[in-house]
Amino acid sequence: MSGFAQNTFNGLVSGAFYALLALGLAVIFGMLRVVNFAHGAFYMLGAFGAYVLLAEAGVPFWAALVIMPVGLALLGMALERAVIHRLTKLDPLYNFLLTFGLTLILQDLVKLRYGVQSSPYETPSLLSGSVDFGLFDFPTYRVFILGFAVLLCVAVWWVLTRTRIGMVVRASTERPDLTRAFGIDVGRWVTPVFGFGIGLAGLAGVLAAPMRAVNPLMGADLIIVVFAVVVIGGLGSIFGSVAAGFGIGLVQAWGEAYLSNFPLVSQTIVFVVMAGVLLWRPAGLFGREEAPA
Amino acid sequence: MTNTVDTPTDASRSTPPSGLIAVARAPGWVRYALLAVGLAVAAWLPNGLYPAVAVDILCWALFAVAVDLLLGFTGLMSFGHAAFWGTSAYVTGLVAIHVGLPFPLAVLAGALAAAVLAVPIGYLAVKRTGIYFAMVTLAFAQMVYYVANEWRSVTQGENGLQGVPREMFGVDLTDDYFFYYAILPIVLLGLAAAWRIVHSPFGRVLVGIRDNPARARALGYPVHRYKLTAFVLSGFIAGLGGGLFAVGHRFVSLDVLHWTTSGKAVIVVVLGGIGTLWGGVLGAALVVRLEDWLSFSGFEAIGLVTGGIFVLVVVLFRRGIWGSVAALAHRLAARRR
Secondary structure, eight states: OHHHHHHHHHHHHHHHHHHHHHHHHHHHHHHHOOOOTTHHHHHHHHHHHHHHHHHHHOOOHHHHHHHHHHHHHHHHHHHIIIIIHHHTTSOHHHHHHHHHHHHHHHHHHHHHHHOSSOBOOOOOGGGOSEEEOSSOEEEHHHHHHHHHHHHHHHHHHHHHHHSHHHHHHHHHHHOHHHHHHTTOOTHHHHHHHHHHHHHHHHHHHHHHTTTSOBOTTHHHHHHHHHHHHHHHHOTTOHHHHHHHHHHHHHHHHHHHHHTTTOTHHHHHHHHHHHHHHHHHOTTOSSOOOOSOO | OOTTOOSGGGGGGOOOOHHHHHHHHSOHHHHHHHHHHHHHHHHHHHHHSOHHHHHHHHHHHHHHHHHHHHHTTTOOOOSOTHHHHHHHHHHHHHIIIIIOOOHHHHHHHHHHHHHHHHHHHHHHHTTSOHHHHHHHHHHHHHHHHHHHHHOHHHHOGGGOEEOOOOOBTTBOOOSHHHHHHHHHHHHHHHHHHHHHHHTSHHHHHHHHHHHOHHHHHHTTOOHHHHHHHHHHHHHHHHHHHHHHHHHHHTEEOGGGGSHHHHHHHHHHHHHHOTTOSHHHHHHHHHHHHHHHHHHHTTOOOHHHHHHHHHHHHHHHOTTHHHHHHHHHHHHHHHHHO
């Protein structure tokens, strides 16, 4: 039983990363109809930024946890204004290509300066050690991540459902034309929402730094899994993306633990689930049907 | 996917790319002249370039045309075509090493394997359109990558398949210069097949589906089945390129299945001109040549340059080379009239 709890807990922790990234992708997609390929690159920049801040300027984890998301959000907003904005009126595939190009550029810039080897990042002293839950104990840092991510998702949910900004964002996510027709300036919220999504990716990156290998390629492979996650959850649905994030984390962890004879399972199970969802509910578990093609 | 789409929601109902129309309307002698020039350049290429680079250009030309068949003529952006290119590369390599078939047959086996793999992936992917199609194909290609990475007893994992033979009925093809001429007919056949598909009644239906899927369905065409057929044909042609690539390098590494390979194929097409078929060949030649030049001059961050090209092309040059030239020619012709 304690083994099961352990696996479930680990699944929720890795699910928390999927959820944070999927949440950012979903709000950006909702507002701009842009699928941001560079989301993984910003996650990597968050982790790398935290590492560089600590190694070269002695800035501690807690400060990085604020500096990196804010800095990356500003960078994201600048990027949205500079290029992404120009392409939002065209087919969304162009922005997918654009952000793909940006991913290659960001990755190689970091690679040029710091090489491809992974850099260790020490767990902040306050969060080292483990927490005893009676039957079993968990590493404190992972408990912190899970709590933090859940809190963040709840906070975002609160903002989206209980505030005026949230109402505007939700309305323009689900029915942009109708929202405009009500006289709401949708365009005004586009840049901040993009920045917010990027900030979330950066935050996930900083959180990942102490428990995952920090290297220039850490974001790229992750983002493809997150794409599968949002296809499963339904990209149009913010709740669906978060739920699918945690769900896939769980399924992966259980697969890894109970099907350990098949090392492929934990890596490919997300794609198998995606195939099943495409067969059963092509629009995603929580998505709405697209206009029939 | 064209430049004339006004609203994002209108994306599925795009108008045909200008390039295709302009070239199709060009007078017969212009088309024959272009064909003659193209064939002449293909025949001369390994004399003007390092032959190994010329071989790469041929392989990538097939890959680009395969991607354009979907992107330009069916309106589906596959961001996972490395799955077919790479699967064929591995199967070709394995067949050539273990069975010892002459290389054209090994490549055929590889391309068939790619086409077989394209059936389930295509069947699932055509259930979604637009950006979702891109994400789904990308995800499945990543799955293929993981499988190849994990299945070390067959693929040799990160070491790659070494020593793929270039055997063809005892003819010595170790020199890249002669190998180029050995594969040129195969590549030309593949390109001709793509041209034939696009200009067949089947291809016309694909364009009809691209422009207005709802109308095509209303006219009684089974849209999903047409898309799936196009996907499998495209997978086969990409597989031809991938198999030749494996024999050309006498080595297969995991790179052939990586998502950057899928992305590169798409940008080659966009650079050449979406929906122009031959534009992809030009794009392939330029990108392969550039990458060779960069790696030869010791520049390490190739992604910086390809990524930069990606961004520039998408922001400033969406018609691509062929599309821009065709549009210009079209405008000049219209003025003269």
